[in-house]
Amino acid sequence: MKNFSVFTVFLLLFTVGSSLAESTDLPESVVTEAAEESRVSKVVDLEASDTPEDAGGSVSLTWLMEIDGIVPDSLGVMRSDPSGEEVLITTLPWGTLMYNDQSVANGTEYSYWIVSYLGGNIEAASDRAEAVSSAQWIYRGRIGMLILLSLMAAIIIYYIESGKKGKKLYIREIAGLAAVEDAVGRATEMGKPVLYVPGIADMDDIQTIASIVILGRVARKTAEYGTSLLVPTSRSIVMSVAQEVVKEGYIQAGRPDAYNKENIQYLTDDQFGYAAGVDGIMIREKPAAIFLLGTFYAESLILAETGRSVGAIQIAGTAMPSQIPFFVAACDYTLIGEELFAASAYLSREPKLLGSLKGQDAAKLFFMILIVVGVIAATVGDYWSPLKSVAEFLRRLVTVN
Amino acid sequence: MNWEILGIWLGALVTLCLYSFLYRDNPFYKFAEHLFVGMSAGYWVIYTIENVLIPNWWLKMFPAEGGFNWVWLIPGIFALFMLARIVPKIAGLSRLSLGMIVGVGAGLSMVSFFQTNAMAQVKGTIFSVATGSAWDVFSSLVLVVGVVSGLVYFFFSKAHTGLFGKTANVGITILMVAFGASFGYTIMARISLLIGRCQFLLEDWLPTIPRLLGIGG
Numbered sequence A: 001m002k003n004f005s006v007f008t009v010f011l012l013l014f015t016v017g018s019s020l021a022e023s024t025d026l027p028e029s030v031v032t033e034a035a036e037e038s039r040v041s042k043v044v045d046l047e048a049s050d051t052p053e054d055a056g057g058s059v060s061l062t063w064l065m066e067i068d069g070i071v072p073d074s075l076g077v078m079r080s081d082p083s084g085e086e087v088l089i090t091t092l093p094w095g096t097l098m099y100n101d102q103s104v105a106n107g108t109e110y111s112y113w114i115v116s117y118l119g120g121n122i123e124a125a126s127d128r129a130e131a132v133s134s135a136q137w138i139y140r141g142r143i144g145m146l147i148l149l150s151l152m153a154a155i156i157i158y159y160i161e162s163g164k165k166g167k168k169l170y171i172r173e174i175a176g177l178a179a180v181e182d183a184v185g186r187a188t189e190m191g192k193p194v195l196y197v198p199g200i201a202d203m204d205d206i207q208t209i210a211s212i213v214i215l216g217r218v219a220r221k222t223a224e225y226g227t228s229l230l231v232p233t234s235r236s237i238v239m240s241v242a243q244e245v246v247k248e249g250y251i252q253a254g255r256p257d258a259y260n261k262e263n264i265q266y267l268t269d270d271q272f273g274y275a276a277g278v279d280g281i282m283i284r285e286k287p288a289a290i291f292l293l294g295t296f297y298a299e300s301l302i303l304a305e306t307g308r309s310v311g312a313i314q315i316a317g318t319a320m321p322s323q324i325p326f327f328v329a330a331c332d333y334t335l336i337g338e339e340l341f342a343a344s345a346y347l348s349r350e351p352k353l354l355g356s357l358k359g360q361d362a363a364k365l366f367f368m369i370l371i372v373v374g375v376i377a378a379t380v381g382d383y384w385s386p387l388k389s390v391a392e393f394l395r396r397l398v399t400v401n
Numbered sequence B: 001m002n003w004e005i006l007g008i009w010l011g012a013l014v015t016l017c018l019y020s021f022l023y024r025d026n027p028f029y030k031f032a033e034h035l036f037v038g039m040s041a042g043y044w045v046i047y048t049i050e051n052v053l054i055p056n057w058w059l060k061m062f063p064a065e066g067g068f069n070w071v072w073l074i075p076g077i078f079a080l081f082m083l084a085r086i087v088p089k090i091a092g093l094s095r096l097s098l099g100m101i102v103g104v105g106a107g108l109s110m111v112s113f114f115q116t117n118a119m120a121q122v123k124g125t126i127f128s129v130a131t132g133s134a135w136d137v138f139s140s141l142v143l144v145v146g147v148v149s150g151l152v153y154f155f156f157s158k159a160h161t162g163l164f165g166k167t168a169n170v171g172i173t174i175l176m177v178a179f180g181a182s183f184g185y186t187i188m189a190r191i192s193l194l195i196g197r198c199q200f201l202l203e204d205w206l207p208t209i210p211r212l213l214g215i216g217g
Helices: A002-022 A140-164 A179-190 A206-225 A236-252 A271-285 A299-309 A324-330 A339-348 A351-381 A385-397 B003-022 B027-061 B070-086 B088-125 B134-153 B162-205 B208-213
Strands: A043-050 A059-065 A074-080 A086-093 A098-101 A109-118 A121-125 A129-132 A194-199 A229-233 A264-266 A289-295 A313-318 A333-336
Touching (some): A086 A098, A179 A194, A194 A271, A206 B088, A299 A313, A299 A324, A313 A324, A339 A351, B003 B027, B088 B134, B134 B162
Parallel strands (some): A313 A333
């Protein structure tokens, strides 16, 4: 029942956002004017205006062409600034009816006119139009998304607060994560290190962030078991963050003395250079457990196959659809797509992460209901038109301009 | 000296060194690996300076038309904070930079991720499944059932039991079928890379051997 209430609120707020977003449409063109057939057609009704809802630095030009007269070869967009300097900004093919000048400074008034070229000569010119560019704070085309994300944030905060107050937030078991402890334990028994590969993306990638959160938990486990943890990285910033996170894990486990900064090293930014380096580490160090969690591209199979060849237990996870098959084929456990993001919450059981996961589940439920209702409405709408408009309405809800 | 032949020989030798890994780890592979890692690390340092640091920071702080934009000192200071890790006493400053990078990265990707991976997908799934031929109807049904059951699989707030569990099983089955197809497709692409490398060795490198030995034309 609670989930359906969430769905209803989603729907209401989204409707508001969607209708606001619709109001950003540009006006339609108007009527053309005729000209004498003996002269070259020129541009008429030139309008220059600040491009709406942007970060500034842009002026939008729209115009019409005379339909009578000699057709010009091309059009030249001319501009003059307050100092009087006239420049040709661009040349456009005949028939073009709009242009966006993105080479202007905010707060400066520019004057525009358009010339018609025939045989390389300027044969006609339009009247002038003036405009001043400015930046706007709000882009209404994304208000729907703002509302949805704000609502998600509100739900997440609600669940976080519930978790903090002691409410049990349930998350189903994720196969593979239960094996994390086994993997670290196996490495300890065999006296071999654990290798953690956080992918090849930088810290601005959400998968790397998720991977680093899991690394913290793995580091804590390795510290508790007294097992060596190797983390080769392909981004210098990831190395810095990984060092911080692993250090924190060792401190939490009460083993700061066991932390070795040198085990977390930068190899290279190059994709295959990194793959070659990690392969070398696998062959020489022969880790008993390998974690491949984060963003991976073509190097995924190279890493997973080498890890398999050294007999390590492998736990992999990525949200890259093209690489998941390789991990499924070559690793013992694979976290598919969003399971990677859920893994950090599952392992830590922290209210913050669990609340975030619960909020995402609410959004998923909303989208599932939206799809089912939308598909039924569209299908039945083929035979009963009122439902067709319901389907169109639902499609508009999820449209971002 | 014929630089083209030298390049071909270097390429061929490094390729063979790397392929020697197929037998076992050996000094030739180690040499090629270290050469690759070292050269690429050096290359990326220069690449980053030339294509990131200078155009995105230095030239914006000191534009070509003259002047000084002080606001660009702020990212410069954050960059210096990262280097503070070298000095243990002030190493904590780097956390400010790291926090900024992680926060901005998560915030920016959240919007684009949500737009492309959620909203656009949902929009593309809302359509009539009863149009076209019987095959079209079947394809549409597979798409809709696949999307919804896939979402059910990735719903973490409920245990996969009963009808919910069966729906999730349908979802993961469809996902696995898709992964299988993707696997085969990508393997074909990898085979073409291998063929390309073999062609290089057989058609570019091998003919240079008789030329170097003075045999044949």
